[in-house]
Amino acid sequence: MIQKTNRMSLVEQVASQMEQLIESGHWTIEERIPPEMELMERFDVSRNTLREAIRALVHAGLLETKQGSGTAVRSASALGAALQKHVKKSDLIETLEVRLALERQAAQMAAERRTETDVTQLEACIRHCQDAAEKGDQEAFITSDITFHKTVVQASNNQLLIDLYEHMTDILYSFVQELMAIDSPFPYEEELHIELFEAIHKQDKNAAATYVERYMKALKENVTMMMEE
Amino acid sequence: MIQKTNRMSLVEQVASQMEQLIESGHWTIEERIPPEMELMERFDVSRNTLREAIRALVHAGLLETKQGSGTAVRSASALGAALQKHVKKSDLIETLEVRLALERQAAQMAAERRTETDVTQLEACIRHCQDAAEKGDQEAFITSDITFHKTVVQASNNQLLIDLYEHMTDILYSFVQELMAIDSPFPYEEELHIELFEAIHKQDKNAAATYVERYMKALKENVTMMMEE
DNA sequence: CCGCATTTGTTCGTATGTATC
DNA sequence: GGATACATACGAACAAATGCG
Numbered sequence: 001m002i003q004k005t006n007r008m009s010l011v012e013q014v015a016s017q018m019e020q021l022i023e024s025g026h027w028t029i030e031e032r033i034p035p036e037m038e039l040m041e042r043f044d045v046s047r048n049t050l051r052e053a054i055r056a057l058v059h060a061g062l063l064e065t066k067q068g069s070g071t072a073v074r075s076a077s078a079l080g081a082a083l084q085k086h087v088k089k090s091d092l093i094e095t096l097e098v099r100l101a102l103e104r105q106a107a108q109m110a111a112e113r114r115t116e117t118d119v120t121q122l123e124a125c126i127r128h129c130q131d132a133a134e135k136g137d138q139e140a141f142i143t144s145d146i147t148f149h150k151t152v153v154q155a156s157n158n159q160l161l162i163d164l165y166e167h168m169t170d171i172l173y174s175f176v177q178e179l180m181a182i183d184s185p186f187p188y189e190e191e192l193h194i195e196l197f198e199a200i201h202k203q204d205k206n207a208a209a210t211y212v213e214r215y216m217k218a219l220k221e222n223v224t225m226m227m228e229e
Numbered sequence: 230m231i232q233k234t235n236r237m238s239l240v241e242q243v244a245s246q247m248e249q250l251i252e253s254g255h256w257t258i259e260e261r262i263p264p265e266m267e268l269m270e271r272f273d274v275s276r277n278t279l280r281e282a283i284r285a286l287v288h289a290g291l292l293e294t295k296q297g298s299g300t301a302v303r304s305a306s307a308l309g310a311a312l313q314k315h316v317k318k319s320d321l322i323e324t325l326e327v328r329l330a331l332e333r334q335a336a337q338m339a340a341e342r343r344t345e346t347d348v349t350q351l352e353a354c355i356r357h358c359q360d361a362a363e364k365g366d367q368e369a370f371i372t373s374d375i376t377f378h379k380t381v382v383q384a385s386n387n388q389l390l391i392d393l394y395e396h397m398t399d400i401l402y403s404f405v406q407e408l409m410a411i412d413s414p415f416p417y418e419e420e421l422h423i424e425l426f427e428a429i430h431k432q433d434k435n436a437a438a439t440y441v442e443r444y445m446k447a448l449k450e451n452v453t454m455m456m457e458e
Numbered sequence: 459c460c461g462c463a464t465t466t467g468t469t470c471g472t473a474t475g476t477a478t479c
Numbered sequence: 480g481g482a483t484a485c486a487t488a489c490g491a492a493c494a495a496a497t498g499c500g
Contacts, residue, residue, distance in 0.1 A: 009486090009487070009488095010487080010488070011284055011288075011487085011488090012287075012288070015288055035464075035465060035466085036465075036466070037464095037465085045488085045489085046488060046489040046490065047489085047490080047491095048277060048488070048489070048490085049487085049488060049489075051281065051466085051467090052280065052281050052284040053284075054466095055240055055281040055282075055284060055285050056284050056285045056287070056288030056289070057288070058241075058285070059241070059244055059285035059286070059288070059289060060285075060288060060289055060311075065238075065465095065466065065467090066465090066466075066496080066497080067465075067466045067467060067495060067496045067497075068464075068465055068466065068467095068495070068496030068497030068498075069464095069465070069466080069496075069497055069498080070464090070465065070466080070497090071465090071466080078311050078314070078315075079311045079312065079314075079315045081311075082307050082308045082310075082311035082312075083308065083311075085307070085308075086308045086389070086392065087389065090388060090389040091388075091389075094387045094388060094389040094390065095389060097334065097338065097387055097389075097390060098331070098334070098387070098389050098390050098393065100334065101330045101331055101333065101334030101335075101390070102327070102330055102331075104330065104333075104334070105326065105327070105329065105330030105333070106330075109326065158323045158326055158327070159319060159320075159323060160315070160316065160319040160320075160323040160324060160326075160327050161323065161326060161327050161330070163315065164327065238466095238467070238468095239467080239468070240467090240468095264484080264485070265485075265486085266484095266485095274468090274469095275468065275469045275470070276469085276470085277468075277469065277470085278467090278468065278469080280486090280487090294485095294486070294487095295476095295477080295485090295486085296475070296476050296477070296485070296486045296487070297475085297476040297477030297478070297484075297485055297486065298476090298477060298478080298484095298485075298486090299477095299484090299485070299486090300485095300486090460500105461499105461500095462498100462499085462500090463497105463498090463499085463500105464496105464497080464498080464499100465495100465496085465497080465498100466494105466495085466496080466497095467493100467494075467495070467496090468492100468493085468494075468495095469491105469492085469493085469494095470490105470491085470492085470493105471489105471490085471491085471492105472488100472489085472490085472491105473487100473488085473489085473490105474486100474487080474488080474489100475485105475486080475487070475488100476484100476485085476486080476487095477483105477484090477485080477486100478482100478483085478484080478485100479481100479482085479483080479484100
C-alpha cells in the first residue's frame with residue numbers, strides 16, 4: 001500500500017514529527033530544542049523548510065524562538081495553547097462557568113463509573129489537602145486542591161473531557177496566580193470536598209453534581225470579591 | 230516608556246494580520262485569498278517571509294494551499310481547528326458527553342439571563358423546526374435543529390461557552406453527516422424542544438437542565454444504535 | 459569591555475512540480 | 480501539447496541578538 005503521506009508537504013511532515021516529539025514529552029517543556037543546523041541534518045531538509053515548520057509550531061503556541069539564543073518548548077499541547085489564547089480575551093467569570101459545566105458533568109460520570117482505584121486515589125488527594133491545610137502551607141494546599149479536582153475529572157474516563165478540563169484549570173490557575181500576587185486568602189471548603197468524594201464513593205450521581213455546584217458557587221463569589229477589591 | 234516588543238518578528242506580524250482578516254470574516258470561508266505576489270506587496274515583505282506566515286496558518290488549520298491552484302480559507306477560527314484535530318482522536322460518545330455538559334450549563338444560564346429578544350428568537354427557531362418537519366425536509370430540519378440549540382446557548386451570554394459549543398456542534402455535525410451517509414432516520418423530539426423553551430421562558434433553571442439531559446440521553450442512544458448497525 | 463562563535467531573522471535567487479486554461 | 484500562474488524546495492548570503500571567554 002502506498003503511503004498517502006507522500007502528498008503531505010515536507011514542511012507538514014517535519015512539523016508533525018516535531019509536534020509528536022513535543023506532545024509525547026520527548027522534548028520537555030522549557031527545554032531548548034536542537035539548533036536549526038542539527039535539525040536540518042536530522043530531518044534532511046533545507047533550512048527554509050525547517051524554519052517554516054518551526055514557524056508553524058511557534059504560531060500554534062508550541063515553540064518559542066529567540067534570536068541568538070535558541071528555540072524552546074512553550075506548551076506541550078496545541079489545544080491548550082489555542083484555548084489559552086481564546087480565554088485571554090474572555091472574562092474570568094466566563095471561564096469559571098465553563099469549568100463548572102465540565103466538572104459537574106465529570107463528577108456525575110465519575111459517580112457512575114468510578115473504580116476502586118479511583119476511590120483510593122481520591123482519598124489520598126483529600127489527605128494531602130488536609131495535611132497542607134494543617135501546616136498552613138498555602139502553595140501546597142492549592143496544588144493538592146487542583147490535583148483533587150483533576151482526579152475527580154479523570155475518574156470520568158472521558159479523555160476529551162479530561163483534556164479540556166485540565167487545560168482550562170491550568171489557564172485559570174496561572175491567571176489567579178497573577179491576580180492575587182503573594183498573599184492568598186483562599187478559603188478551604190473542606191466539607192464540600194469530602195461530601196463530593198462520598199457522593200462519588202456511593203455512586204450518587206445527583207449528589208455529586210450538587211456538591212460541585214456548591215463548590216463552584218463559593219469559588220465564583222470569592223473571585224468576584226477578589227476582583228472588586 | 231519604551232515599547233518592549235515592537236520586535237515581534239515580521240512573520241508573526243503578517244500571520245497575525247492575516248488571522249485577523251480571516252476571523253473578522255473579511256476573507257470568508259472557502260474563498261481564495263490573493264496570490265503571493267499581491268500579498269507580498271500589500272504587507273511589504275519578501276516571499277519567504279510571507280510563505281512562512283501562510284505556512285503557520287495552514288498548520289493551524291485556518292488556510293489550505295493547493296499546488297497550482299491557490300490558497301483558500303478552511304476554517305475561521307484557530308480554536309475550532311485545534312479542537313477538531315483533538316476531537317478526531319476521540320470517541321463520538323465522548324464528544325457528545327462534553328457537548329451535554331456545555332449545553333446544560335448554557336440552558337441554566339439562559340433561563341436565568343434570557344431577554345425578551347432571546348425568547349422571540351427561540352420561538353422562531355422552533356417554528357422553523359416544525360415547518361421543516363411537516364414538509365419532511367430532513368436537511369432543513371437538521372439545520373433548524375442545530376440553530377435552535379445554538380440559540381439557546383447564545384442566550385447564556387457567555388462568549389467562551391458559546392464559542393466552545395458552536396465549534397463542538399459543527400464538528401459533531403460534520404461527523405454525523407459522514408456517518409449516516411444519505412438516509413437519516415433522525416427522530417424529532419419535538420416535545421423536548423418546546424419544554425426546554427418554556428423552561429427558559431419561565432426562567433426555570435432546573436427544568437431547563439432536566440430537558441437538556443433528556444434530550445442528550447435520547448441523542449446518545451440514537452448514536453450508539455447507529456454505530457452498532 | 460571587546461571580540462568571537464553560535465543561533466535565529468530576513469532576503470534574494472534558482473530550479474522543479476503541478477494545476478488551469 | 481503549450482503557456483501561464485502558483486506552490487514547493489533548496490541554497491546562499493548577510494543582519495541581528497545572545498552568550499562566553
